[in-house]
Amino acid sequence: MAKVSKKKVSKKSLKKSSKGTDKIAEVKADVVYDDDGDDDEEDLYNADENITSEEDEDGEDERKRHKLLEAISAIGGKRKKKLGERSEAAVQMSEFTVNAEGEGDKVDLSDLIGTMEKTSAVPAKAKKQLKNLQRSTKTIECPLSKQESQRIQRDVAFQKAATEVTRWKGIIRQNQRAEQLVFPLNQEPSGPKPMERVVSGWKAQTPLEQEIFALLSANKQPFHDPVLTPTEEASMRAMSLEEAKIRRAELQKARALQSYYEAKARRERKIKSKKYHKVQNKAKRKDFVKQFDEMVRSDPAAALEELSKMELSRMQERMSLKHQNSGKWAKSKAIMAKYDEGARQAMQLQLEVNKELTQKLVTSLNDKEEEEEEEAGDAEVLPDFVNDAERGLDSSNPWMRGKLSEEPTEKETSDTVVLIAEGPGAGGNPAVEEEEEEEEEVEETEEEALLREFDSRRKLRQAQETDVVASGDAEEENAAADDPGASDKEEEELSEFTSLLRGMADSRREAEAEKAEAAADASHTDASARLEEGLMRIRTLEDVELLRQEEPAADEAPEQPQQPPATENLAPATQKAGKKRKRKRGIELKEVLTKEAKVIQVPLAPTVEDAEDPDEKPDQRGLIREAFAGDDVVSDFLKDKRKQEDAGRPKVVDLTLPGWGEWGGTDLKPSRNKRRRFRIKTAPPPRRQDQHLPSVIVSEKRNSAISLHQVNSLPFPFQNHAQFESTIRSPLGRTWNTERTVKKMSKPKVLTQLGAIIEPMAREELMKDKKQASPGNTSTLDSRKRKH
């Protein structure tokens, strides 16, 4: 073996060097022949081959000579034993300095391995193995018999085939369980197909077609796949899935917020309360001012424009008589104002609006102008207020009234509680409402802020805006500080009146409080009394019930919540109610169960007696008698039988309808004649089968006519009766089910296409299944793209 491989190597190298080193080869060949002069035919043959491959003419003579020599030697009958051995072509490779010294020797394994140790490329493991091989002296086991080896071969092959086939298990299972299988398996989807798939070598030929395609290609419109233009595709590719998702979520949120906002706006628009709208408008105006201040900084030009607009509107307001007291409504109110607090207030409010609208805006833009006009402005403001006062000439004390209306707004933050305590009059309510409105405003601003935030994020202006907002706030404060400053003087003037008024109000309140204190218990503080009052006003369902229960108690004390005595009376009442409720919580048997329970006497006495003396060993009969001491089996059986008989007996059906054919009414019975006519007696049933069998009950329920149609035993695939019955009970038809359900339920298990050849399952199915099983983002993305 080793020799053969050697030969191959030598041959190769020979061929390589065949042309370039002719002469050397010749010489070497000479040498070989000389040495090998008495070698066998095989050697000769080899050498011969080598030389012919070289195609050397000079070598021809040599060979002939050699042949001759060989023939002569063969005649001599000298034959060596090394017949099977082939000479090596390697001897001729002089350029590698391989000499044919050990030509005749056998090559040992050790010879080959010896070189192995020197080469570093061979791994150490292989070296070790080879060493072991060299050392081992075992003989190789004789090969298996043909039958044995074939059997092993078959077994291996079968295992291979079996595992190969087992890959189909998943698909086979899936198909067996599938509710519906559609054949042929790989149907092409119906619908229009792209042109290039239908016709492979199609070209625009007619001039019209050419024109159209030229147009399409000029505009980069798709004409193969009529879904996406190249630009659209590029944009599709540009956007990643994640990005798209985020963007979509953002848009969704924005849309939702917008819809909330719109809904809210709609709701607010529907509110009829004038007061509410007034407050709203006021807030808006405030907001506008805030924004305006902002604008002054960021965009002076626009601000100026706005300012001019505002100026214009102010002028208009000043010119018009809209919020003056000269209108029809105002006049009527003015008449009413004498008697009606509400009217007075309304007028006041209107005038306030006027004042606000006509007020000059103070901005940093026109500071100088402001300074110039300051005096004029004051003059303007002051007369307005004076106007107010003058306008309220109908009322007894205009100054006071003016302040009264303003008072709550000033106070609202400080002591709302006091205001509430003052009573459920007009004074308390607006404050509360305003608070609520403010809360609403806060909500609204939140939403707006969110919306705005989305916008800003898109424009990447987050940081700027926050800055602006902060500055805006500060400015607003400044403006607020400015405004009071403008009207300081008048306040100073008014302070006297207000203090007077306050004093009066306080004194009155104190008097009331004193009264209340006098009336109330020492333990009840003012606040607690108020709290209870509040409780009274809030009427929950429980309270109502309680009140109903406590009606007699409430009747005793006249219900006047404003008056302290009433509150005093009521407090104990509620306390009482609480107590009552507490007592009620526990269910009292006597009240719930009106009927008396029957006491069942259990005949246990004899067994107990028996248990007392266990020494006595009763016999079997006695034991049974003891065990069934309580029940009389025979009589029970008889009772059962009688019951069954009664149930089987047909009942008399009374079909008389009172009032038909004669007078009807209470205490009027249908006549005997009629009753006789409409009472239906059915025919007596056939005799019972167990009529003459005293100790047997034969059931008459079994209907032989029906039992012919009934299923006797549980059919195969079902596990239990309930399962089977439920399948039978659920109807399939369209009389009892909706169209869709019927279609779904009556789907055939196997669906074939008319006239289509159903091919056997192909290997591709297996691949398809595997693809589906492996989760792939790319595939989903691809499908998405295809959809678009």
Added chain:
Amino acid sequence: MKVKVLSRNPDDYVRETKLDIQRVPRNYDPALHPFEVSREYTRALNATKLERVFAKPFLASLDGHRDGVNCMAKHTRNLSTLLSGSCDGEVKLWNLTKHECVRTLQAHEGFVRGMVVRYCGTSFFTVGDDKTIKQWKMEAPGYGEEEEPLNTILGKTVFTGLDHHQKDAVFATCGQQVDIWDEQRSSPIRSFTWGVDSFSSVRFNPVETELLASCASDRSIVLYDMRESAPLKKVIMTMRSNTLCWNPMEAYYFTCSNEDYNLYTYDMRYLDRPVTVHMDHVSAVLDVDYSPTGKEFVSASFDKTIRIFPKDSGHSREVYHTKRMQHVICIKWSSDNKYILSGSDEMNIRLWKANAAEKLGVLAPRERQAANYSQKLKEKFQHHPQIRRIAHHRHLPKNIYHQTKELRVMKEARRRKERNVRKHSKPGSVPVVSEKEKHVVTVVK
């Protein structure tokens, strides 16, 4: 005075177009429909009766052969073409829609033993008793041309069966051994022998296309892999199998038709016992073919009947017979799952419906819905005795009926005897052998 008139919005009860279904304002509350079960039962009963009324499976008989039809082949690309070979060596091509023979050729001397159409549908192969394999063009020769095979291979022995690979230009024959041939060569590329036998049938697996199975006369079924040099496995049964057929949708199941009146479905990985034993025939089963959906198969028997079995049921769902049909030798299920073709001894090929009561042709949507609904009803109430009685009732020829009865008696007697033996012998000495295990003698690796 205001007169109130009862008025309704027509939108509530008028359909938009006449193609829509009628609006039916109906309350589906089950409490309002107390008799739904009984009503559906009646419908199911009627549907079952109608099914029996309309069950007329026989469509046509193709007459023309001058000897018994020995083998048939489906065209792989064309539904309306059928090939049949007879015992006198004649091959006929049939147009099924017109019920007429379009071409006749004398292919062999003696029997045409096997026939198969190439996967592309352009040519077909025949083997005959004259030890030749011939390849023929599917197209008829032009005017003046002679009817000549494309290729003829002379074999050393008689070939008894033939099958073609699903996708490659390779086919297999069987005779004294199973040979795998390349279409381009005149000698087999591989020969499988396992003991000296003669094989009656060889079939390629249509799913795992490199696998084959063959039935041998030593009562065995042998599995092969085309890529291996040796066969894979062999199962020996109590009696000889005549033919076998692989399930075209489930790679490892095949069914063989046996001389012992039964058919056996095997999982090729576990040959030691069949998955199902299909019994109903009263004589040797000669041929079997799967429906292309792989849900059912049809078998032809020496008892002059054709039976259709669900693939996992032990008994047939349908039996076809006619007065004049003799021993059915070959059977095919058409590749659109609608028809069955049988070739029998008395020189005729018969065309049957696969579903006896099915309406042929295109169904209107409402017809289809009604058919689906009645099918579901029949399935739902199939266990009810009356419906079952009607659905299962079949008319059989007298001799088959009596033979069935006789077989039943014999079986019962055998069972009773076995039971008695078991009863009167040492416990455990007479083991209970299931019906499936009874018929397998051994599995040879």
